[in-house]
Amino acid sequence: MHPALQGLITIIIGVGGCVGYFYFSNQFLDRILYPATGKNAGRNINRANQVRPWLFLAPALLALGLYLAYPVFATLWLSVTDRNAGGAFVGLANYRQMFDEPKFWEAVSNNMLWLIIVPAFSTAFGLLAAQLTDRIKWGNIAKSLIFMPMAISFVGAAVIWKLVYDTRPADQDQIGVLNAVWLGFDGGPMSVLILKIIPALILVIFAGFLAYSVIQIARSLLRGGFSHSATPWWGLVLRAGLALVAVWLVWVSLRSVVSLATVSLPYGEPQTWLTIPFWNSILLMVVLVWIQTGFAMVILSAALRGVPEETIEAAVIDGANPFQIFFKIKVPQIMGTIVVVWTTITIVVLKVFDIVFAMTNGQWETQVLANYMYDKLFRANDWGVGSASAMIIMLLVTPILVWNVINARKEMR
Amino acid sequence: MRKLFLTGVAATALTLGAAQAADLKFAPGEGNFNWDSYEALKATQLDGEQVTVFGPWLGPDQQNAEAVLAYFAEATGADVRYVGSDSFEQQVMVDAEAGSAANVSVFPQPGLAADMAKRGFLTPLADGTADWVKDNYAAGQSWVDLGTYAGPDGTKALYGFFYKVDVKSLVWYIPENFEDAGYEIPQSMEELKALTEQIAADGGTPWCIGLGSGAATGWPATDWVEDMMLRTQPPEVYDKWVSNEIKFDDPAVIGAIEEFGWFARNDKFVAGGAGTVASTDFRDSPKGLFSSPPQCYMHHQASFIPAFFPDGTKVGTDADFFYMPAYADKDLGKPVLGAGTVWGITKDSPGAQALIKFLQSPIAHEIWMAQKGFLTPYKAVNTDVFSDPTLKKMNDVLLGATTFRFDGSDLMPGGVGAGSFWTGMVDYTGGKSAEEVAATIQKSWDALK
Numbered sequence: 001m002h003p004a005l006q007g008l009i010t011i012i013i014g015v016g017g018c019v020g021y022f023y024f025s026n027q028f029l030d031r032i033l034y035p036a037t038g039k040n041a042g043r044n045i046n047r048a049n050q051v052r053p054w055l056f057l058a059p060a061l062l063a064l065g066l067y068l069a070y071p072v073f074a075t076l077w078l079s080v081t082d083r084n085a086g087g088a089f090v091g092l093a094n095y096r097q098m099f100d101e102p103k104f105w106e107a108v109s110n111n112m113l114w115l116i117i118v119p120a121f122s123t124a125f126g127l128l129a130a131q132l133t134d135r136i137k138w139g140n141i142a143k144s145l146i147f148m149p150m151a152i153s154f155v156g157a158a159v160i161w162k163l164v165y166d167t168r169p170a171d172q173d174q175i176g177v178l179n180a181v182w183l184g185f186d187g188g189p190m191s192v193l194i195l196k197i198i199p200a201l202i203l204v205i206f207a208g209f210l211a212y213s214v215i216q217i218a219r220s221l222l223r224g225g226f227s228h229s230a231t232p233w234w235g236l237v238l239r240a241g242l243a244l245v246a247v248w249l250v251w252v253s254l255r256s257v258v259s260l261a262t263v264s265l266p267y268g269e270p271q272t273w274l275t276i277p278f279w280n281s282i283l284l285m286v287v288l289v290w291i292q293t294g295f296a297m298v299i300l301s302a303a304l305r306g307v308p309e310e311t312i313e314a315a316v317i318d319g320a321n322p323f324q325i326f327f328k329i330k331v332p333q334i335m336g337t338i339v340v341v342w343t344t345i346t347i348v349v350l351k352v353f354d355i356v357f358a359m360t361n362g363q364w365e366t367q368v369l370a371n372y373m374y375d376k377l378f379r380a381n382d383w384g385v386g387s388a389s390a391m392i393i394m395l396l397v398t399p400i401l402v403w404n405v406i407n408a409r410k411e412m413r
Numbered sequence: 414m415r416k417l418f419l420t421g422v423a424a425t426a427l428t429l430g431a432a433q434a435a436d437l438k439f440a441p442g443e444g445n446f447n448w449d450s451y452e453a454l455k456a457t458q459l460d461g462e463q464v465t466v467f468g469p470w471l472g473p474d475q476q477n478a479e480a481v482l483a484y485f486a487e488a489t490g491a492d493v494r495y496v497g498s499d500s501f502e503q504q505v506m507v508d509a510e511a512g513s514a515a516n517v518s519v520f521p522q523p524g525l526a527a528d529m530a531k532r533g534f535l536t537p538l539a540d541g542t543a544d545w546v547k548d549n550y551a552a553g554q555s556w557v558d559l560g561t562y563a564g565p566d567g568t569k570a571l572y573g574f575f576y577k578v579d580v581k582s583l584v585w586y587i588p589e590n591f592e593d594a595g596y597e598i599p600q601s602m603e604e605l606k607a608l609t610e611q612i613a614a615d616g617g618t619p620w621c622i623g624l625g626s627g628a629a630t631g632w633p634a635t636d637w638v639e640d641m642m643l644r645t646q647p648p649e650v651y652d653k654w655v656s657n658e659i660k661f662d663d664p665a666v667i668g669a670i671e672e673f674g675w676f677a678r679n680d681k682f683v684a685g686g687a688g689t690v691a692s693t694d695f696r697d698s699p700k701g702l703f704s705s706p707p708q709c710y711m712h713h714q715a716s717f718i719p720a721f722f723p724d725g726t727k728v729g730t731d732a733d734f735f736y737m738p739a740y741a742d743k744d745l746g747k748p749v750l751g752a753g754t755v756w757g758i759t760k761d762s763p764g765a766q767a768l769i770k771f772l773q774s775p776i777a778h779e780i781w782m783a784q785k786g787f788l789t790p791y792k793a794v795n796t797d798v799f800s801d802p803t804l805k806k807m808n809d810v811l812l813g814a815t816t817f818r819f820d821g822s823d824l825m826p827g828g829v830g831a832g833s834f835w836t837g838m839v840d841y842t843g844g845k846s847a848e849e850v851a852a853t854i855q856k857s858w859d860a861l862k
Contacts, residue, residue, distance in 0.1 A: 097860055101857070101860060102853075103857075167685075167689060168685070272688055272692040275691055275692050275843060361629075361630055362836075363631070363835075363836050363840075364839065375832060378503035378506070378507075379502070379503075379827055379828065379831050380826070380828030380831075380832050381506060381525075381528055381827050381828070382861070
């Protein structure tokens with residue numbers, strides 16, 4: 001039979017089956033099990049109405065259990081067994097083996113980098129784009145351009161960016177945009193300005209911004225931390241943790257400024273961008289930021305429009321400048337949305353696979369967890385370790401997911 | 414009425430699609446083919462039985478494979494379906510686990526077939542097949558060994574039938590460029606190295622090397638290392654290396670890796686410099702041969718690579734190959750590295766058995782030989798049917814070998830041969846030391862046990 005015909009028949013059976021299920025289960029309930037006639041009519045109607053929702057939900061519950069709950073437990077089981085030994089229980093051996101592998105830790109640390117950088121930059125750029133495009137005439141066009149990458153699949157985006165990062169030997173024409181730009185630098189004053197002074201300035205500003213937020217957090221901790229604070233203890237711990245991360249980032253960026261000043265750059269040589277450790281991970285993150293900025297922008301733009309005009313007018317009358325209006329009036333009011341956007345992107349990042357798979361396949365120290373899992377499952381045929389890494393990813397995603405759901409529900413209330 | 418009409422049209426279109434006649438590429442009875450073996454095939458009748466074949470070939474190779482299978486279908490009346498996938502290695506295991514495997518699967522790696530046999534997903538081939546291979550294939554015993562795996566209960570049996578072979582120990586060059594510069598084809602590894610230095614001294618770039626292959630980046634380097642292994646060590650050491658009886662970080666292996674590094678890690682020897690080796694796509698890499706002035710003079714790659722030469726390239730005149738020579742002073746004969754696809758029965762049926770039987774008839778080989786990209790160790794075929802003389806020359810390389818060894822990375826466990834070995838080679842060309850890389854690979858091998 002032709003596959004299309006098979007598909008058609010499947011659709012007919014599927015849709016017909018659904019309709020039939022609801023129709024006949026209703027019939028069964030109302031006519032046979034609890035008929036709305038005779039002396040027990042009233043009691044029967046009530047009983048039927050109690051059973052009905054469960055009857056209607058049953059197929060969905062069954063399917064959800066089969067497709068969501070069962071795989072989780074099956075994966076958990078696979079992660080503590082050894083397929084080669086006929087599925088024997090081996091306890092935590094797979095996990096131990098995984099923790100012994102440098103490639104796993106490389107994936108974990110890369111994932112951490114992704115988690116810090118991608119949501120931060122996507123949300124920041126999205127917020128910036130949302131704020132700026134709301135004011136200008138051609139804002140809608142700009143918005144649709146920024147949103148467009150969302151319509152491209154991850155693999156498609158990876159292919160596009162692979163061309164951007166493409167390298168040809170020195171004596172050939174470069175087809176990669178980045179190398180074409182790079183070869184434009186010659187070590188002259190413009191190169192120093194663009195490649196050293198401006199990045200250094202950005203880093204200093206970034207460090208300053210972080211230092212400011214550290215001070216703010218420290219102050220709020222000292223002020224309200226020990227007395228009648230409304231925030232629960234874990235909120236304080238979270239803030240303290242964030243502050244520590246920020247301090248570390250300040251240190252890292254200041255150190256980078258120093259190394260930026262002293263490094264001698266290889267002008268005139270085409271670079272194989274995707275093979276330079278550390279920076280290649282950053283270049284891969286750029287792709288995801290490029291995709292996710294549009295998503296952040298659309299949600300945040302809607303939130304910004306929801307900020308009541310009155311508060312802004314009041315601020316204007318009080319003499320606030322645009323920066324104060326943005327950071328002190330608008331941002332606090334849409335904080336909930338920012339958190340939702342941030343966490344949503346975080347979950348996307350934890351699952352990131354396609355970009356790394358298509359661009360470097362985790363080589364040159366760009367491995368991430370999802371790609372590591374794929375490697376183990378399907379290339380090494382090691383189901384135990386593969387399932388173990390799947391469990392790690394799930395463990396990492398779950399708290400963020402729960403938090404995201406809680407936040408989203410708060411927003412809806 | 415209109416609706417009815419449209420439905421009718423749709424239904425007709427659907428049924429028409431299903432009923433396509435199997436076209437035979439070469440009319441039976443014509444040409445130098447062994448048509449007797451085709452006629453003999455008609456004794457097996459499989460009318461209406463479906464035989465599914467799952468393999469790694471897509472594009473032109475898929476058409477070639479389907480052209481061969483069409484003869485089987487035509488003679489026996491079976492309904493043969495070939496499905497190709499570029500992620501065969503992943504898919505075949507998933508299908509087998511799910512119980513929806515094809516009747517016959519075509520493995521590009523014996524290691525994977527061995528895994529499947531061990532888990533009980535393969536059916537041993539019919540009795541006598543092993544003897545047939547031993548008697549009818551050149552270097553028959555090595556093909557039998559390569560297709561013999563341990564089953565789920567540990568007993569060894571022939572599970573895999575080799576059909577379609579590649580020769581890897583080839584160096585491609587442009588005869589015209591060699592003539593212009595006055596270079597001779599090297600007869601020994603010493604001469605090859607001297608030629609490499611000579612070209613670099615003359616201001617040219619001797620080699621184009623590219624390891625990029627998307628998710629499989631790194632594999633071309635494994636071919637280099639295996640070729641070097643066969644040229645610096647006796648074949649027994651190679652066998653022990655492949656089975657991990659000697660460790661990956663053994664001096665013998667490190668020596669072979671460094672032999673590869675002699676070529677690939679010298680900025681003057683590689684087009685684009687050593688840094689671009691890992692990131693250049695293997696499909697783009699040979700194009701440097703054809704530019705003017707040439708970006709490089711030589712390219713080490715298997716027999717399939719002409720498929721990626723510029724359109725209209727005539728192999729044999731525009732581009733040619735020579736055998737990657739062995740060291741003259743090492744007395745290791747003429748080793749040849751190769752690979753091939755191995756057919757195994759993943760879901761037993763009379764049709765599947767008959768298909769493996771069909772592969773033992775000369776006609777099954779000759780049909781593909783007459784097309785493109787097919788070499789065979791089958792001695793009974795008529796080599797006159799080769800579509801171009803280059804393929805015949807390659808078959809001669811295969812036949813002229815004193816040692817034939819199968820691609821080692823394909824024989825190693827998947828996690829090494831299609832994992833850490835690839836990554837390790839990428840790291841090595843990126844500047845890590847051979848010792849460090851070899852130790853990492855050995856560690857991943859240990860982790861598999």
